[in-house]
Amino acid sequence: EVQVVESGGGLVQPGGSLRLSCAASGFIFTNCWLSWVRQAPGKGLEWVANIRQDGSEKYYVDSVKGRFTISRDNAKNSLYLQMNSLRAEDTAVYYCVRDACNSDTSDTGTLDSWGQGTLVTVSS
Amino acid sequence: DIVMTQSPDSLAVSLGERATINCKSSQSVLYSSNNRNYLAWFQQKPGQPPKLLIYWASTRESGVPDRFSGSGSATDFTLTISSLQAEDVAVYYCLQYYHSPRTFGQGTKVEIK
Numbered sequence: 001e002v003q004v005v006e007s008g009g010g011l012v013q014p015g016g017s018l019r020l021s022c023a024a025s026g027f028i029f030t031n032c033w034l035s036w037v038r039q040a041p042g043k044g045l046e047w048v049a050n051i052r053q054d055g056s057e058k059y060y061v062d063s064v065k066g067r068f069t070i071s072r073d074n075a076k077n078s079l080y081l082q083m084n085s086l087r088a089e090d091t092a093v094y095y096c097v098r099d100a101c102n103s104d105t106s107d108t109g110t111l112d113s114w115g116q117g118t119l120v121t122v123s124s
Numbered sequence: 125d126i127v128m129t130q131s132p133d134s135l136a137v138s139l140g141e142r143a144t145i146n147c148k149s150s151q152s153v154l155y156s157s158n159n160r161n162y163l164a165w166f167q168q169k170p171g172q173p174p175k176l177l178i179y180w181a182s183t184r185e186s187g188v189p190d191r192f193s194g195s196g197s198a199t200d201f202t203l204t205i206s207s208l209q210a211e212d213v214a215v216y217y218c219l220q221y222y223h224s225p226r227t228f229g230q231g232t233k234v235e236i237k
Binding site for chain 1 (some may be wrong): 125160162164166168173174175176179180183185215217219221224225226227228229230231
């Protein structure tokens with residue numbers, strides 16, 4: 001069974017930093033891109049960033065470029081999101097999501113397995 | 125970036141009736157080399173993470189009831205619930221995964237009339 005479990009959320013002051021982690025299991029980790037998606041309270045879904053299987057390509061939504069860094073540790077089947085210079089508008093539930101995979105792992109090509117999310121609150 | 129626009133923002137449908145949600149992309153998400161539309165649909169119920177319903181615009185994810193169907197190509201797409209059930213009350217989102225940044229529609233809330 002595919003599982004992704006986020007951790008690391010919490011309350012942080014504006015301008016502060018936080019590092020989110022995601023532990024994955026139940027699939028060949030190195031076969032898949034991985035994404036972070038967030039959802040502000042009462043709002044819609046916003047894709048944040050993704051990373052290629054070997055970490056060689058990374059993409060970000062404009063609103064987090066230069067502040068957030070996505071990374072992965074394939075030896076630990078783990079995904080990370082380093083968030084710096086946090087703002088009130090970054091307050092959201094952050095989801096770790098399996099993205100496109102090699103066809104022998106998944107043929108959906110997209111965000112097919114989601115964690116339960118971790119809440120990040122940016123407030124003084 | 126590709127902008128995804130859903131309509132309507134909300135709709136109320138009687139049990140057993142059809143619900144139709146539209147999604148329009150600001151540019152084509154049809155990849156000519158494999159003739160696939162990089163468009164997915166998600167369902168999100170309160171307090172839960174989103175769930176993938178449809179990918180490649182019309183392929184139903186395993187375990188998704190066949191009352192859910194997706195159609196369309198290039199820039200115009202539709203999610204249809206053929207006979208609305210009580211458990212289908214949720215917010216539905218479209219997503220383009222043609223390239224990064226991936227972008228979602230703003231969501232459509234489906235309720236029972």
